[in-house]
Amino acid sequence: MSPIAGAAATAPRSRTGAVRAGRRAPDYVRIGLWISLFVTLVIWTLPLVFIIFTSLKTEQDIVGSPVFALPLHPDFGNYAKAMEDGNLLRVGTNSLIIALVKVPIGLAISAAAAFALARIRFRRSRILLAAIALGSMVPIQVAIAPLFQIINNAGLLNTYIGVILPYIGFGLPYQTFILYGFFRQIPEELDESARIDGASYWRLFWQIILPLSRPALAALFILDFVATWNEYGMALVLLQSQDAWTVPLAIQGFQSQFTSSYGPINSFTIMSVLPVLIVYLLFQRYFVSGALAGAVKG
Amino acid sequence: MTAAVPSAPAPAPSGSRRRRRRSGFATALPFLAPALLAYAVFVVAPMFESVRLSFFEWTGFVGAPQEFVGLKNYIKIFTQDAVFWTALRNTVIWVVLSLIIPLTISLALAVALNRPLFGRNVFRSMFYIPGVLASIAVANMWRWIYNPNYGVGESLGTAFGLPWLSDIQWLGDQKIALYSVFAAFVWQSVGTNMVLFLAGLQAVQSEHIEAARIDGANAWQVFRNVTLPALRPTMVIVTVLTFIGSIKVFDLIVGMTGGGPAQQTQVLALWSYQQSLGNHQYGMGNAIATVLLLITLLIVVPYLAWTARQEER
Structure with a gap:
């Protein structure tokens, strides 16, 4: 599709730009950016992760363990019910x-x-x-x-x-x-x-x-x-x-x-x-x- | 520019041109008729009916009398209905916050993800996901996250020994409930706007950015003076779409608080619905709907006029 093609077309050009800028300051900026994006993404995914975890826990586990605890014994009973x-x-x-x-x-x-x-x-x-x-x-x-x-x-x-x-x-x-x-x-x-x-x-x-x-x-x-x-x-x-x-x-x-x-x-x-x-x-x-x-x- | 093409072939006398145009509508009608019919019956008619009913008192039951009361419903909602004012205030807060917080986050994400980065497409897809989920499903997810006994705050508070964190009633505290619901809206809407901004960023000439860099502009100056001005059309679109989306917020509130606690998360769309179909006060409900309609038109009509002028250029 056109937007993807457009992105691909601009990518190489901006890459040369980044390399030129990178000569002065190594790619720390890019690495920092990537890490902060990754952290944001993790935060963004957490709500879905919590929901999936909870859906796989028994009633007991839900009440007894924190919401972010892994469902160690996944149980699909909730889905059937x-x-x-x-x-x-x-x-x-x-x-x-x-x-x-x-x-x-x-x-x-x-x-x-x-x-x-x-x-x-x-x-x-x-x-x-x-x-x-x-x-x-x-x-x-x-x-x-x-x-x-x-x-x-x-x-x-x-x-x-x-x-x-x-x-x-x-x-x-x-x-x-x-x-x-x-x-x-x-x-x-x-x-x-x-x-x-x-x-x-x-x-x-x-x-x-x-x-x-x-x-x-x-x-x-x-x-x-x-x-x-x-x-x-x-x-x-x-x-x-x-x-x-x-x-x-x-x-x-x-x-x-x-x-x-x-x-x-x-x-x-x-x-x-x-x-x-x-x-x-x-x-x-x-x-x-x-x-x-x-x-x-x- | 539309007129240029047909008038070019022959300088036809004005009479015949008018006839041609009238027959133009006859030609167009079969194509237009189904759309116009559906639009008139299911959108325009109910809207006018809404305005009409706002001047009447009616329970909404078939056969029950409709009594004309003039402006009484409006006087009532403005002077006696405290919930209306809460709903109006919350709607304004919601719209203003929507125009600031999710837009800033999505613009930042778009600018970041417009660069060549490892896994860029995965980032883009993942951020977009909440946007395709039904609002009512999002509401129910966040209701669980906010659960006062087993939710995220409680779990974190227990894990780190912070009782105050466990004690927060995210959806039960009148002061913060609206903002708790709003957090879910931010989560849901950022991805969609990000994609729009990314599309807009394709229009930013990388030559301009390059030139600015060579002139010694730093990253912020490039963003401020090259990227942002080029994003202006996208900005307008995103702002208008966000306004339209946020002024009618309904599903998230229904799913998370139902307007409570003590009507503190009430908004115009929900209060209008509850007055008409819940409390059988069709007059009041439709007066609120009419206020909502007027606020929307106040923003949207100038925008449409502006777009029309842009297109004529």
Whole structure:
């Protein structure tokens, strides 16, 4: 991806700089920097380490040993218990279905809108773009109570569709804004030659713009999958029956139901973040380029 | 710059151009319609409804009467609702701290990790990890870390014989609870901002840095006079994203304190939610939501206007 390529391109140049500076003062600065970064990283990792340790300890060990003590006899009982008590398979399935339906549909709708805004000239398109962009910046809590009423009146509380539709609505502005920026970077000469060949806007969209935007679409897909999996505020209001819960609701529910079962609580948290961690580790470069897409808008 | 391309081919009479533009919207509509519909129904409509309901008294139950009360809800939240003021104060504290502490740490990390260092990519990936976790999961992790009986403070205090450390009620002490929650936010948000800054640093010309060094500038002077100015656009983006993210803080507070102890970690987003859906005071809840909306617009609209002007250049 481009950011990584960019980093690689600048690295050798700055290295020569460092060597030149290093002639006066040997690399103590770099070593000191590395050590302080390492210490910071250790501190940054500790919370996760504590959680993992606790999840592997029996109730007795948790109460009897300090939180940073290694689990000398790792015990996976907490995981089994958490999986069962927390109904993890059920809520995991809910979250997965919601994300897998919401993300592609939302992305398709956003891409179509971004295409129209970036490529078809019409009056007030700039104002429309600004109005949509504004939506990505307004906190959902501003609309949450009326949203509950809308979904309730439609009889869609505790249903997949009742949470997918608002998710699409609230996800649109950001994705449209980012894709608009991306589409604008594709040279317009392509449009003209396509239209001279008699291609309609639909074909232009499907066969030229979308295929060229694959990197941006992939990045947004991954980022949106994670965001949807993690969403809590709207789900809290719209999914109230336990069977309809998504993973974040189940984490919070587990915590309040089994207040002092520290082992199972922590193993439940770990299991709940595993899918996202795996997605992150597999598609790391997309997180970087997705973030970059946002930064490009400056 | 947008207009330059279509007007170039032929100096068409203005009448026909207008017709072409109107048909332009007709062409665009099929592409726009699904997005506009979803946006209007699930974002814009509830927002307007929120503002409307802030002038009414309503329990929120279907069929219950909505009584128009004018500005009464606003007068109530500003003059009689002590929790509203706590929530407003905490929201302001939260936003200001968010703009200072995590941003400074992530900028420092980005500058450090922009240099060629052993294991640089591992550092970058590891710092980013907390940012992909659900806030509610982060909240529950930190709740355990802060556990008054078995948490980190207690364990350290016991290990080093420091009873005062063991005695700190991280989430139970009214004076520090908000800051304890904030620590979790710092942990979570630093990595994301670091990546944005790293992306921005790619735009800093290494020739400029080299030139400054040759002119005898020290590391701080290079940072202050070359790197920082070049980072300005990124800085604006990160600041705005941080503002948007911090003004709506909700999950972390719900997961760690629920607004307690004694409402001392209450924030606007949570208090609005609790008033509407918990206490069935839709009028008050939506008045708080409207205040939150106004504060957001006050910051975001000038920013959007600024970006639009930048893009026109």
